[in-house]
Amino acid sequence: MQKSILITGCSSGIGLDAAHGMRARGWRVFASCRQQRDCDRLRAQGFESPRIDYTDAESIRTGLAEVLEATGGTLDALFNNGAHGLPGAVEDVPTEGLRHIFETNVFGWHELTRQVIPVMRAQGHGRIVQNSSILGFIAFPWRGAYVATKYAIEGLTDTLRLELRDTGIKVILIEPGPVTSKLREKAIPIFERFIDWENSALREKYENSLLKRLYEDSGPDRFELPPSAVTDKLAHAVEARRPRSRYYVTTPTYVAGYLRRILPTGVIDSILSRV
Numbered sequence: 387m388q389k390s391i392l393i394t395g396c397s398s399g400i401g402l403d404a405a406h407g408m409r410a411r412g413w414r415v416f417a418s419c420r421q422q423r424d425c426d427r428l429r430a431q432g433f434e435s436p437r438i439d440y441t442d443a444e445s446i447r448t449g450l451a452e453v454l455e456a457t458g459g460t461l462d463a464l465f466n467n468g469a470h471g472l473p474g475a476v477e478d479v480p481t482e483g484l485r486h487i488f489e490t491n492v493f494g495w496h497e498l499t500r501q502v503i504p505v506m507r508a509q510g511h512g513r514i515v516q517n518s519s520i521l522g523f524i525a526f527p528w529r530g531a532y533v534a535t536k537y538a539i540e541g542l543t544d545t546l547r548l549e550l551r552d553t554g555i556k557v558i559l560i561e562p563g564p565v566t567s568k569l570r571e572k573a574i575p576i577f578e579r580f581i582d583w584e585n586s587a588l589r590e591k592y593e594n595s596l597l598k599r600l601y602e603d604s605g606p607d608r609f610e611l612p613p614s615a616v617t618d619k620l621a622h623a624v625e626a627r628r629p630r631s632r633y634y635v636t637t638p639t640y641v642a643g644y645l646r647r648i649l650p651t652g653v654i655d656s657i658l659s660r661v
Contacts, residue, residue, distance in 0.1 A: 390414040390457050391624065392450070394438055394498070395468025397424035399567030400517065403613035404465060404620055405433060411621060413463075416453045420468060440468055440494020450501050463513040463624040464502045466495045469535070471573035473600055474581040475588050476530035483580030484531055491535035496542060503555065511554035513624045516543045517616070520563040520639045524646055526658060528596050547631060558623045561643075562616050563636030564607040574600060609637045 391408055395401035396417035405417035405428070418438040419425045428435040434456060438449035453461060469491045472483055499514060506512025521529060522536035540559065547557040577600060583592040619633040634640050645654060 388412065388414045389462040389624075390416065390453070390460065391463040391465060392416045392418065392436075392453050392461060392502075393465040393467060394418050394440070395420070396428060396433075396435070397421065399569070400562070400565060400613045400616045401465075401467045404467065404617045407614060407617035408621065408624075409433070411625075413624075414457070416456070418449055418468075438468075438498070440490045440498070443497060446494065446498050446501065450498065454505065459505070460509050461502060461505050461512065463515065464499065465515045465517065465620060465624075466498065467517040468494075469517070469569075470576060471529070471569055472531040472576050472580060473528050473573055473596060474531070474577060474583065475528060475586065475591075478581050478583065478586050478588070479531050480580055483576075484534070486576070486580070487531050487535055488538070491532070492538045492542075495539065499546070503550075506555045507553060513556050513558065513629070514546070515558045515560060515620060515623050518543070518559050518561045520561060520636070520642050522559070522561055524642045524654070524658070556623075556629055558629050558631060558633070560616060560619050560623065560633045560635060561639055562611075563634075563638035563642070564610040565616055565635065566606065566610055566612050570600065570603075611636050 391413050393401055393404050393408070393415060396405045397419045401417070405415050409415045415433060417428050417433040417435045419428065419435060420437070420439045422437050425435040425437050436449035436452040437445055439445045470487065472479060472487045495516065502512070502514065506514075516539055518539050519536045521533045522540040525533045543557055543559050550557055583589060583597070586592060615635050619635055623629045623633060634643060
């Protein structure tokens with residue numbers, strides 16, 4: 387029988403590539419998006435595309451119900467992917483802004499995952515794949531809110547993996563580094579909504595650093611890979627008989643993972659403070 391996978395955040399970038407890549411591998415792909423217009427565009431491309439907005443609990447319930455109705459009540463894999471950033475110094479991120487990013491990047495993922503687990507438990511198998519980040523295990527300046535959400539996802543995922551160890555459900559993390567996406571562009575309106583950088587004690591640093599990186603498209607990062615690099619890891623995570631618990635993507639992720647194991651925190655801080 388054709389296996390099914392629900393992928394979130396498919397309007398662009400990693401999610402869109404994963405939808406095309408997994409369909410090409412023979413999977414029945416449910417490519418969800420936050421906005422209905424993006425769902426309509428994907429449906430025009432032949433995808434089944436339920437609307438799932440992580441900040442809307444009802445859309446999570448109805449979107450998953452649409453998937454289960456189409457499959458007869460089964461789901462082989464879930465790829466939690468949809469997320470957004472909130473750049474800015476930690477001291478300038480208001481609690482409202484932190485709550486906003488957690489609603490999408492953590493709470494929505496958690497709610498969808500909780501609803502999927504009983505389905506997979508009943509069928510006796512399943513794969514839950516979480517698209518984390520290099521920022522899920524190492525911190526970069528100006529990305530504190532995003533880092534916090536990814537650290538949270540890593541903790542929840544590691545715990546869930548232990549709790550489901552005696553079931554047929556495998557819980558897996560993918561940890562990309564620089565991958566081509568629209569994360570930077572999509573972060574701009576959220577930054578403008580929540581960060582009052584002009585009145586910040588760090589205003590000069592914003593002007594000399596963050597604002598240029600945020601508003602100027604300087605082209606690909608040195609080690610940037612296309613979204614297909616993540617899709618390759620996703621395919622292994624959901625198809626391998628014994629998937630890994632973690633999949634690194636991009637050279638910086640491998641390097642950061644290695645250095646974190648061998649270097650003292652103070653040395654890592656010294657390196658990352660210059661990023």
